[in-house]
Structures are given as structure tokens and as C-alpha cells.
Amino acid sequence: MNQNRSFIVQLQILTKRMLLRVIRRPLAELPNLIISAFFLFVYDGALGGVFGGTASGTPFDFAKGNFINFILPVSIVSASLSGAASGIYLVEDIESGVFKRYQSMPISRWAIILAPMNVGALRVLLQSGLILLIGIIIGADPVVGNIGFLVVLSVAFIWGMGFAGYSVAAGIKSGSSQGAQAATFLFFPAIFLAPTFVPREALKGWLETAAAYNPTTYVIEAMRAVMVDGWELDVLFRGYLAAGLFAALTLTLAVISARKATEKA
Amino acid sequence: MLAVDVKNIKKTFISKQDTVEAVKDVSFQVKQGEIFGLLGPNGAGKSTTILMITTLLSITGGKASVLGIDVATKDKEVRKKIGVALQDTGLDNLLTGKELFFTTCRLWGYSKKDSEVRTNQLLELVGLSEAADRRVKTYSGGMKRRLDLGLSLVHSPEILFLDEPTTGLDPGSRRVLWDEIKRLRDNGVTIILTTQYLEEADELADRIAIIDEGLVVAEGTSDELKAGIGGDVITFVFETNDDLENAKNILKNTVQEKNELRITVEDGASKIPGYIKDLSSNGVEVSSVSASKPTLDDVFLEVTGYRLEGSEDIKKVQEESKR
Numbered sequence: 221m222n223q224n225r226s227f228i229v230q231l232q233i234l235t236k237r238m239l240l241r242v243i244r245r246p247l248a249e250l251p252n253l254i255i256s257a258f259f260l261f262v263y264d265g266a267l268g269g270v271f272g273g274t275a276s277g278t279p280f281d282f283a284k285g286n287f288i289n290f291i292l293p294v295s296i297v298s299a300s301l302s303g304a305a306s307g308i309y310l311v312e313d314i315e316s317g318v319f320k321r322y323q324s325m326p327i328s329r330w331a332i333i334l335a336p337m338n339v340g341a342l343r344v345l346l347q348s349g350l351i352l353l354i355g356i357i358i359g360a361d362p363v364v365g366n367i368g369f370l371v372v373l374s375v376a377f378i379w380g381m382g383f384a385g386y387s388v389a390a391g392i393k394s395g396s397s398q399g400a401q402a403a404t405f406l407f408f409p410a411i412f413l414a415p416t417f418v419p420r421e422a423l424k425g426w427l428e429t430a431a432a433y434n435p436t437t438y439v440i441e442a443m444r445a446v447m448v449d450g451w452e453l454d455v456l457f458r459g460y461l462a463a464g465l466f467a468a469l470t471l472t473l474a475v476i477s478a479r480k481a482t483e484k485a
Numbered sequence: 486m487l488a489v490d491v492k493n494i495k496k497t498f499i500s501k502q503d504t505v506e507a508v509k510d511v512s513f514q515v516k517q518g519e520i521f522g523l524l525g526p527n528g529a530g531k532s533t534t535i536l537m538i539t540t541l542l543s544i545t546g547g548k549a550s551v552l553g554i555d556v557a558t559k560d561k562e563v564r565k566k567i568g569v570a571l572q573d574t575g576l577d578n579l580l581t582g583k584e585l586f587f588t589t590c591r592l593w594g595y596s597k598k599d600s601e602v603r604t605n606q607l608l609e610l611v612g613l614s615e616a617a618d619r620r621v622k623t624y625s626g627g628m629k630r631r632l633d634l635g636l637s638l639v640h641s642p643e644i645l646f647l648d649e650p651t652t653g654l655d656p657g658s659r660r661v662l663w664d665e666i667k668r669l670r671d672n673g674v675t676i677i678l679t680t681q682y683l684e685e686a687d688e689l690a691d692r693i694a695i696i697d698e699g700l701v702v703a704e705g706t707s708d709e710l711k712a713g714i715g716g717d718v719i720t721f722v723f724e725t726n727d728d729l730e731n732a733k734n735i736l737k738n739t740v741q742e743k744n745e746l747r748i749t750v751e752d753g754a755s756k757i758p759g760y761i762k763d764l765s766s767n768g769v770e771v772s773s774v775s776a777s778k779p780t781l782d783d784v785f786l787e788v789t790g791y792r793l794e795g796s797e798d799i800k801k802v803q804e805e806s807k808r
């Protein structure tokens with residue numbers, strides 16, 4: 221077997237095995253899904269009346285009549301954080317000694333690291349897709365048409381992979397699944413120091429400043445552009461750029477720490 | 486050609502806090518087709534030695550080769566020849582035994598069809614066919630060790646490294662694993678195993694190296710090691726401390742353990758009457774006396790200065806009595 225082909229086969233086998241692990245623990249998928257759906261239902265129920273339909277034509281009408289369109293990006297961003305599971309999967313293998321067993325076999329170390337990233341990516345797509353579907357069912361309707369959903373999903377995917385890289389780096393660095401789990405706490409500042417429930421113009425003082433430095437802001441704004449406002453290319457560009465830079469940074473960190481973890485002591 | 490040739494290997498772990506010389510100077514040679522036992526207490530450096538030879542840890546100093554292939558420079562080649570079952574075994578609890586074998590076969594490059602055949606063969610070999618479709622989580626300690634052994638055999642390695650394969654197992658499961666290991670040896674596999682158990686080394690290993698504090702302190706077949714002690718061991722037991730102290734002066738060259746004194750002499754049984762006479766004529770009362778061939782236990786005591794079982798406690802006592 222030549223080198224590249226065996227790498228692909230190894231990656232396939234390891235990904236499949238990792239998927240089996242996920243399927244055998246279906247309940248582990250629920251918390252993040254529920255939190256994401258929670259944003260959709262609760263904030264639509266609580267704030268939809270204030271900023272949505274009845275606010276039509278008033279200065280508060282930033283949702284342009286459809287609050288689901290406005291809040292869906294927040295739910296999707298929340299769903300995309302499921303990518304952070306990659307680090308947890310990897311560290312579980314390190315803790316259990318499975319990682320060491322693979323190292324003792326003639327397997328590419330990159331296949332060992334990439335398999336949990338693959339499964340993390342799949343998880344991001346499935347969870348975001350599911351939330352999107354719920355959104356569609358309860359009335360999400362992008363102003364640019366259905367292609368808007370594609371934009372939302374693609375930004376979410378890049379963003380989710382950023383979290384995957386971050387969790388892998390944090391997990392390897394801390395060497396424990398708690399360490400990788402702790403990475404998901406980034407969720408709170410990411411979501412709450414951002415124009416989550418009102419547009420950035422409505423934020424005041426330090427929160428406005430914090431939001432300006434929070435890449436989540438640009439990701440949510442890009443998704444909102446296609447959902448609520450239309451093709452605002454500069455906003456879209458900033459969104460992809462923020463997600464892309466974040467992903468590039470964390471994936472680089474993941475590669476560096478993975479290289480260290482697979483080196484002989 | 487030698488199966489394994491280890492020459493003065495060393496391992497020093499350096500961290501910010503301190504420097505640990507886990508392996509100071511270890512040399513040994515393993516012939517093809519034999520079971521070689523590395524016997525030593527916890528912390529002796531057994532695992533570190535195995536990790537270095539199996540290419541999983543870099544070597545600080547010295548050289549090791551497997552079937553003539555240098556471990557440090559040709560790790561990929563070495564890995565193909567060897568099977569490894571490490572001490573902190575990595576078993577995927579969420580998968581079934583069958584899935585674990587199949588995945589491992591595929592990773593070693595077997596086709597899907599061959600992997601299925603090999604999986605069934607190996608399940609049979611280690612006696613896990615019945616439990617094949619159960620998740621590993623539900624396996625007993627003995628089953629997990631057998632699974633681990635089976636996984637290290639997937640690619641039919643010529644040389645097998647087993648780090649404490651039976652530690653923590655009940656005697657029954659241990660016996661099953663011993664038989665398995667012997668059968669592998671009889672089929673031509675060379676086996677290097679580590680153990681803290683004297684009986685295990687005695688029963689299984691064709692040759693033994695005793696390792697203590699990172700050094701090999703004795704090496705040979707079990708019989709050679711015992712013969713090296715020179716003669717038989719006579720054990721005297723005393724009721725009172727006075728008797729014991731007096732006897733120490735009379736007998737000379739004794740090794741004390743609790744209320745017992747031991748001496749090693751040629752042809753021990755025939756010399757007992759003479760000793761008893763000496764002692765009683767000096768007013769020393771002996772409560773019992775016996776002569777025996779030296780055991781591996783005696784060998785260990787001789788070369789390390791302490792006993793292996795509960796060695797931690799004995800070391801502590803020794804240190805306290807030094808103060």
C-alpha cells in the first residue's frame with residue numbers, strides 16, 4: 221500500500237471507530253442541542269413580541285418583523301460549539317491509553333489526531349443543521365432566499381472547526397478531559413459579550429467595546445445580514461474573516477500541541 | 486541472531502521539578518523462542534525499559550536492537566516485528582471485543598475480508614469468542630488482559646512484549662494467561678515479560694533478569710540463580726530475642742528476618758545436627774529448624790538485600806532502623 225492511500229484508509233477506520241463511540245453515547249449529544257434550541261424557543265417567546273411582529277415600523281424593529289430570523293444565528297453559533305467535542309474525544313483516548321496503543325502501531329500520527337476532528341466537524345454540521353431545520357419549521361425565512369441558509373451553515377462550520385481546534389489544543393495541553401471540557405466555557409463570554417439579543421448599535425459602554433473585540437459578533441452579524449438585511453458584502457466578509465482567522469489560529473495551536481503530544485519523551 | 490539485545494541502556498526523565506534516573510544501566514540478551522522475565526518491584530524501571538525497547542520512549546544512553554534492527558533509528562521497522570501489551574492498557578470500553586479486533590486488524594493493513602477471518606481466529610485463541618459481541622466495559626479483569634494479549638498478536642509478531650500481564654489478576658485467571666503465554670512460546674514467539682511476582686518468573690521465564698532501582702542485579706535461568714546462592718538454606722526459628730542474639734554470634738554469617746536466622750551452606754540437611762549441638766551446648770533454645778533448597782525469594786533477598794513481597798514496607802523498616 222502506498223503512503224497516502226494507507227493514510228486515508230487509517231483515517232477512515234479511525235473516524236468510523238470514533239463515530240461508533242459517539243453513537244454508543246447518544247445522550248452526550250443532548251445538552252448542547254437543548255441549549256441551542258432553548259435560545260430559539262425561549263428568546264423568540266420572550267422577546268419576539270417586543271422586537272418582532274408587534275414592533276413593526278417602530279425604532280425597535282431591527283428584526284424587520286421576523287424575530288426568528290434575528291435569533292436563529294445565535295442558536296446556530298451555539299450549536300456549532302459542539303465542535304469542541306473533538307478535544308474531549310481525543311483526550312479520552314489519551315486518558316484511557318488507547319492513544320498510546322495506536323502510537324505503538326505503524327499508524328500516521330496525523331490520522332490519530334484528525335479522526336476526532338472529522339467527527340467534531342460532522343457533529344457541527346448535524347447539530348447546526350438540526351437547529352436550522354427547527355428554525356425553518358417555526359418560520360425562519362432568510363431575506364436573501366434559501367441560499368442564506370447555506371451562508372449561515374458555512375460560517376457556522378468554519379466557526380465550529382475553530383472551537384474544535386481550540387478544544388484539541390486545550391485538551392492536549394491540560395492532558396485531561398476536564399481541561400477539554402473547560403474549553404466549552406468559552407461559550408459564555410462568546411455569546412454574552414456579543415450583540416446576541418439586540419443589534420450592536422443598541423449596546424452601551426464597555427459591553428459595546430467588548431463586543432467589538434469578540435469575533436462572535438462578526439459571525440453573528442454576517443449570519444444576520446443574510447437572514448434579516450440582505451446581501452451586505454462587507455458584513456459577510458468580516459464574518460467569514462473572523463471565523464476563518466479564529467479557526468486558523470486554533471488549528472495551528474492544535475497542530476503544534478499535537479506534534480508535541482506525539483513526540484517521544 | 487538475538488531476538489533482543491540491550492546494551493547499557495539508560496533513561497533519565499528531566500522535568501522542571503526534578504531529575505529521575507528511572508533506568509541507570511540495563512543490559513540483557515534474549516534468544517529467539519524463549520520467555521525472558523524482567524523481575525523487579527514497583528518503580529524498578531521495568532516499564533521504562535520496555536517502553537524504550539519498543540520504540541515508545543527515547544533512549545538517554547546505550548543501545549538496543551530487536552532482531553538486529555536498531556530501535557532508536559529504525560522504529561517503524563521494529564514496530565512491524567513486535568507486539569506490545571503495555572501496563573496501562575488502552576482498551577476502548579464502548580466497543581465490543583469483535584469490533585476492537587476488527588479495527589486493529591484493519592489498522593495493521595489487513596483487507597476487510599482478511600480482518601474478519603483474523604478476528605475470529607484471535608477471539609478463539611484468547612478464549613473470547615463467546616463474549617465477542619459484548620462491550621469491553623462488561624469484561625472481567627482477566628478477559629481484558631486476554632483481549633489485550635490478543636490485540637498485540639494481530640500482525641503475528643515474532644517478538645512479544647508484555648508489561649506485567651497478570652498484575653492484579655486472581656490465581657485462576659493468572660494460570661489461564663500463563664498457559665496462553667507458554668503456548669505462544671511453544672509456537673515460536675519470543676516473549677519478554679515483566680513481573681513483580683516471583684512465582685510468575687519462576688514458572689514462566691526460561692531466563693530471568695532481576696532489576697532493582699534501574700540496575701540489573703542478577704541474570705540467569707531460575708536454577709542458575711538459585712545455584713548461585715551456593716548450597717541450601719537452613720532456617721532457625723527462636724522463641725526469645727536473647728536466644729536469637731546469642732545464636733547470631735555462634736552461627737556467623739546469618740541473615741536475620743524477624744525471629745528467624747538463615748544461613749546458606751553446602752549440603753544443609755546433614756549439617757543441622759552439628760549446629761543444634763553447638764547451640765544447645767551454649768544454652769540457646771531453638772524452637773524449630775529446617776533446611777531447604779534456595780528459592781527465587783532467597784535469590785532476590787541475596788542480590789537486593791530485601792524481600793520482594795511487601796518490599797516497600799521492608800525498605801521502610803530498614804530505613805528507619807538506620808536512623
Ligand SMILES: Nc1ncnc2c1ncn2[C@@H]1O[C@H](COP(=O)(O)OP(=O)(O)O)[C@@H](O)[C@H]1O
Nearest residue numbers: 498505507525526527528529530531532533534
Ligand atoms: N514519565 C516519567 N517522568 C518521570 N519519572 C518517571 C516517568 N516514568 C517513570 N518514572 C519514574 O521512573 C521510575 C521507574 O518507573 P517504571 O519504569 O514505571 O517502574 P516499574 O515499571 O518497574 O514499576 C519510577 O521511580 C517512576 O516514578
Ligand SMILES: [Mg+2]
Nearest residue numbers: 531532533572
Ligand atoms: Mg511498570
